Amino acid sequence: MTSELSTTFDPAEIEARWYRHWEETGGFRPERPDAEAFTIVNPPPNVTGSLHIGHALDNTLQDVVIRYERLRGKDALWVVGTDHAGIATQMVVERQLEEKQDKRTNYSREEFVDKVWAWKAESGGKITHQLRRLGCSMDWSREQFTMDPHFTKAVLRTFVDLYNDGLIYRDKRLVNWDPKLKTAISDLEVEQQTIPGSFWHFKYPLADGVTLDSGQDYIEVATTRPETMLADMAVAVHPSDERYKSVVGKHVILPLTGRRIPIVADEHADPELGSGAVKITPGHDFNDFEVGKRAGFAPAEMLNMLDGDANVCQTADGLVPEEFIGLHRFKRDGVDGARELVVQRLKEQEYLIPHVVRTKHDEVQMLDAEPRQIATPFGDRGGVAIEPWLTDQWYVDAAKLAEKPIKDVRDGTIEIVPKSWEKTFFNWMENIQPWCVSRQLWWGHRIPAWFGFSPLVFETQDDSEGSMWKRLADEPEEVFVAESEDGVILKATEFYRNHCPPQFTVDVELRDAVGHKRNGDHFTIYLKRDPDVLDTWFSSALWPFATLGWPDASPPVTPAKAGVSGDSTHTPEMPASAGMTYLEKHFPNSLLISGFDILFFWDARMMMMGQYNMGEAPWPRLYLHGLVRAADGSKMSKSKGNVVDPLGLIDQFGADALRFFMAAMESQGRDIKMDEKRVEGYRNFATKLWNATRFCQSNGIGRSTTIKAPTARLAANQWIIGEVQTCVEELDRAMADLRFDAAANAIYQFTWSKFCDWYLELIKPVFAEGADPEAMPAVETRAVAGWALDQILVMLHPFMPFITEELWHAQGERQYDLIVASWPNPRAAVSKDATDAIDWVIDLTTNVRSARNELGIPPGAKLAAYVPHASDLAASTIARSSAAIERLARLTPVTIGEAPAGPAMQVTAQSGSGAGDVFVIPLAGIIDVEAEKSRLEKALAASDKEAKSLGGRLSNPNFVERAKPEAVDKAKADFAHHTAEVERLKAALERLG
Incomplete structure (x- = not known):
């Protein structure tokens, strides 16, 4: 029995009711243990996030696929969850504390983490409710969180395995350091901004009485960052630059510090830029870091002149003048910083080369520096300029892990759609750099590494102390890595016992500082845990299999309870199928849909970890979609005020309309204009x-x-x-x-x-x-x-x-509900004669209506028609379906034979075989033919003139290149309109004969 529909369609009431019903009845995961699995995972949004238009596109496409495969009878699973978003989440909670005149450091690490869990329970996961509004049919009963206990286990297992295999290590390298957040950040969290700056030129005096061939006793260097000269370690010139060949291998004396630094030949120096000589500060510039390594400086030898707050600190050689120590790198709150003082001192000591400009009156003006717009990296959350900073961090050997994913894409094991992204993928993966995975935060997966003295040597003393252990000061600390505290104690105890004479015993304790204590013949060793946490991309790289229970064969547990870290009370049932575990059935996943902007930050890393942990690719296909842009094609941003709220669109037009728009506009990775x-x-x-x-x-x-x-x-x-x-x-x-x-x-x-x-x-x-x-x-x-x-x-x-x-x-x-219905399978044979007849009537009707419209004939007017030479299809259809022809095309009577003399229009009906039946429709008494011709000719002349004018404008490079984009777009649209009008009006005139 049908249920009578209301006269109006109200999306809001329908959406809320049906989504609740689907979720409550398990429609998002019908249990089909014997069916073929189809599995996708959502890119886990930040737990702090809210639905933006990019999420709407990404999740709509995923939902289209999962609903399609569910209807086709697959055991369709869409894994859903959120990322703990280390930096973003810690910032949210710290901001809440600041509003209460409080701060993180007033608490212990454990107390602060408990506050984060409490925030998550109360306010986190807002975006998951918004995904429901979009209609996403995710399996919410098994919602995941990257800080869930089972997920933490997977993260620790992976770190330990990688470390034991030599694929994770500690190294001193440059990182993107955010001085406000006081942590290293990834490239994804860095945004380039162009800001006003300056280009200074300085004299670096040549040492030992050396001069250039020109007789000049200094090398001129140019820089946008004069403050970093306090840590310069070299001057680079291009190997082919004739001006400097005679001084390569010689030295300069660095102003202010007196440091003696070499002149090195390196292709990084551009002979056409500035003086062709470049100051090299390997501890504070990514390019300089590589130049420094090529020049023979080990990272441990590179000088660091800034602390974590970006204030000047003393370098290892102790040559930074005392007046600079403690200054911020830039001017701040009206107070000059290291930059301003360096320039001032260099100017006072006559090392500054002024920038000479001529005014419009041909007067010479001397400036300290050349004004320039400088591309500067900023932290997207901290909002301050990023400092390349030399620190000890944990790194993954990404080049080694990239080998198998590269092979997977090359041999077709993984298909990237659209294929055009393969070139970009290979270019990045084949030149991949070590992946910094440590972050200086409290919220996140704590790195499972502990530090202790290394090496420890046994010495005999002449005093009453007798024998003792002593750490050699120039040796690094020993590192112990294990999944648990018990595991690290066992490892460390075994290590130190192997370094201890037999008559001594050893205990290992976990403390907040590295140390040891002797009591008679017993030593207690204190280990300190690494305070850092892992980059969130490290944990999300495990998403395709950790969400399915890995490293255990058993199912994953539900998210931790509100406010309780690492606690769980329930394990959902995840049925096996044909003897398969849940993990075996759903891994590898079937497909990944992702924005191209996280191809390297997430997609490629999942490929690496899938091969490393599971021995195979995480999915056979990777679909990369484009970005949603503003209507004018520009990138959406809050500063431009052109951000579109998908929830507002849902309120206005309904989720179905927004979803259909996203799908209809998504064309193999091309950006979508809103x-x-x-x-x-x-x-x-x-x-x-x-x-x-x-x-x-x-x-x-x-x-x-x-x-x-x-x-x-x-x-x-x-x-x-x-x-x-x-x-x-x-x-x-x-x-x-x-x-x-x-x-x-x-x-x-x-x-x-x-x-x-x-x-x-x-x-x-x-x-x-x-x-x-x-x-x-x-x-x-x-x-x-x-x-x-x-x-x-x-x-x-x-x-x-x-x-x-x-x-x-x-x-x-x-x-059953539609969500679990069966995909169409008509299995019907139909008569081609019947379908050709209907197609013929439709074509005839369409063409008659178009002709009426062109000639201004009322749509309801019935017209007589003649078919001089009717095909068999036309003859049979006219005989059997004259009523339909009259009702739809408004043609009656239809006569097979010649039309009477007089003005007429001609209309063709195309048959399935490709032949055309010509209908002649007399117009005498229907319209004033001559008046209609005159009207059409005037309209044709106007449109033709406008089309030619626009065509000339668009063929002019000056207009296309210099006019505003919106003006060019309008001209193109107008040109297309008038060109089409010309063709339409010509056709109408031809109809009149």
């Missing part, structure tokens, strides 16, 4: 389907009882069955190729044009007043129309889940 009018158009599409269903209900058309197409004899019914089959095939091809735009277009065109515009019009006479509702035509048509509407609802469901589920149930009582 267009609210298109979203509104898809809301209208949903309304059209709603009204079409109401029409069906009003004519007794309800749900179908079969997946297979009903038997049909009427041409219109056979035609719609054939069109369903064609649409299913188009959809399947598009989804196989991950062409979301093609899939959306296929179901859109079928629903709007074939079903609503044509089929419902074709069958209206069957239900006309006076027709027998129990006659064969009506009975058959109700069955076919109900079946066709059901197929639409199933095919459209992945794109518009809410309205389709509502209409599915409105059409009659169902044994």
Whole structure:
């Protein structure tokens, strides 16, 4: 029994009701233990995040795929969860403390972490509720969090294994240091900003009486960062630069510090830039770091002149003048910093080379520096300039781990879609740098490493102390890595016992500082745990398999309870299938959908960790979509004020409309331009389907009882069955190729044009007043129309889940929800003669309506028509379907034979075989032919003139290159419009003869 639909379509009420129903009834994870698995994982959003337009695109595409595969009978699992977002989350909680005149350092580490867990329980995960509003059919019953106990176990296991295999190590290298957050950050968290700056030129005096060939006793260097000269270690010149060949290998005396530094030949120096000589500060510049290594400086020897707050500190050689110690690197709060004092002192000591400019009056003006716009890296969260800083950090040997993923993509084990991204992938992976995985935070996965004295030597003393252990001061600390405290104590105890004479015993204790204590013949060794945590990309790299239970074969547990770190009370049931564990069935995943912007930060690292931990690629296909941009094509940003809120669009147009827009506009990785009018158009599409269903209900058309197409004899019914089959095939091809735009277009065109515009019009006479509702035509048509509407609802469901589920149930009582229905499988043979006849009538009607519109003939006016040479298809269709031709094309009578003399228009109807039947339609008495010709000729002349003018403007490089982009776009659109108008008006004139 059908449920009568209201006259208006209200998305909000429908969305809330159906989502709640799906989640409560387990619709997002139907248990199909014997079915083929289809598994995807969502890129885990930050637990601090909220839904932005990029999330809307990314998750819509994933939901389209998972709903499609679920309808096809797969055991479809969409793994969902959030990332603990170390920096972002710690900042949120610290900001809350600041609002209360409090700060993190007022608490112990454990107390602060408890506050973060409390925040997560109360406010974290806002985005997961917003994903529900979008309609994402994720398996919420097994929602994951990267700080869950089972996930922490996976992280620790991976770190320890990598360390034991020599693939994780500590090293002194440059990192992106955020002086405000006081932590290293990843490249992804660095954004380039162009800010006003200066380009200074200085004299570096040559040592030992050496001069250039020109007789000059100094080398001129240019820099945008004069303050770092306090830690300069070399001056670089290009090997081919004739000006400096004679002094390569010689030295300069660094002003202010007196440091003697070498002149080195390196291709990093650009002979065309500045003086061609470059100051090298390997401890504070990424390029200089590489130059320094090539010049023979070990990282441990490189000088560091800044502390974690970016204040000047003494370098290892003790040559920084005392007046600079403690100064901030830049001017701050109106107080000059190290930069200003360095420039001042160099100027006073006549090492500054002024920048000479001439005014418009040809006057000479001397400036301390050349004003420039400088590209400067900033932390995206701290908001201050990033400092390249030389520190000890933990690194992953990414080059080694990248080898197998590179091979996987090359041999096709992993397919990247679109393929154009492969070149970028190879370029990055084949030149990959060590991956810094340590962060100086309290919130996150603490690095499972402890430090102790190393080496420890046993010495005999002459005093009363007798024998003792002594640490050699120039040796590094020993590192112990294990998954647990018990494990590290066992490792350390064994290590120190091996270094201790037999008569001594050893205990190991975990303390806050490295040390040891002797009591008679017993030594107690104190180990200190590394205070750092792991980069969140390290844990999220394990997402495809850690979320499925790895490293255990058993299922993962649910997220930790509110405010309790590492506690869990329930393990959800995760059924095995055919003897397979949950992990075995769902790993490798089937597909990953991701924005191209995290190809290296997340996707490539999952490839590395999948091969390392699981011995295989984490998925066979990687789909990279583009970005959602503003309507003018610019990148969205809060500063520009062009950010679009997807929740606002959902409130305005409904989730289904936004989802359909995202899918329809996604074309193999190309960026999407936001267009609210298109979203509104898809809301209208949903309304059209709603009204079409109401029409069906009003004519007794309800749900179908079969997946297979009903038997049909009427041409219109056979035609719609054939069109369903064609649409299913188009959809399947598009989804196989991950062409979301093609899939959306296929179901859109079928629903709007074939079903609503044509089929419902074709069958209206069957239900006309006076027709027998129990006659064969009506009975058959109700069955076919109900079946066709059901197929639409199933095919459209992945794109518009809410309205389709509502209409599915409105059409009659169902044994199951649409979300777990079966994908269409018409299995029907239809008569080609019947479908060709309908196609012929549709083509004729379309062309007649177009011709009427061009000539201003009222759409309701009935016109006589003649077919001088009718094809067999035309003759048979005219004989059998004259009523349909009259009602749709408004042609009556239709005569097979020659038309009478006089003005007429000609219209062609195309048959399935490709031949065209020409209809001659007399116009005498219908319109004033001469007046119409005059009108059309004037309009043609106007459009032709405008098209030529616009064409000339667009062919002018000065206009295209210098005009505002929006002006160029408008000119192109106007040109296309007038060009099309010219063709249309010419065709209309030709019709008049």
